[in-house]
Amino acid sequence: MNDAPRHGWLPALLAEIAQVAGLEAALKLAETRGGTEIYVPAEAPAGHWLADTVGAQAAKAICSHFTGAGPGCRLELPTGPAGTMAQIRRKVDRMIAEGKSEREIALACGYTQRGVRMRRAKARAALTQGDLFSGIPERLPGRTKSRN
Known part of the structure; x- marks a missing residue:
């Protein structure tokens, strides 16, 4: 039986990073660099953005896992939970x-029915909300010039 923590709720690459360097490191990478291509070097010395972002030990684990003994590699880093939730909300909408x-x-969508009801109510409210400025005339009485 595998005793490793499961991170199935994360995009595959972030789950892989969480397995080798810890969940905190994966989430920090997604937060700071998610949605971009990153370069993972064979080693990330002190002062390198990767070591500064996730810490020296996690950076070493990430570099070792993704590069082995070879040169560095480029990875398309997913946006992580925040990005994933935004995609789910768009699909629900x-x-x-x-x-x-x-x-x-x-x-x-992996949503709750209650959550769907709440989003539907929010969408209805947005459609029925009146225009804040609909009753205001272009020129106020007594004004002869516009400010343009």
């Missing part, structure tokens, strides 16, 4: 707009 049921959306 799209399915709401398509008229899908709460249950169907919850099952397709």
Whole structure:
């Protein structure tokens, strides 16, 4: 039986980093460099951005895992949980707009039905909210010139 912690809720590359360097290191990388291509050198000495970001020990583990004894490599670093949640919310919103049921959306997106109801209510409120400036005339009485 594998006693290693599971990080299945993370994108695959971040889960792999979490396995070799710890969850905190993976999340810190996603937070600071997520959505970009990073270069992982064979070694990350003190002062290197990787060592400064995740600490010397985690940086050493990441470098060793991804480069072995060879040269460095480039990785497309995912955005992590925040980015993933934003994608899920966009999918939920799209399915709401398509008229899908709460249950169907919850099952397709890994969301709760309550969460879907809350997003649907928020979307309805945004559609029914009036224009803040609709009743204000372009020129106020008594003014002869505009400020433009």
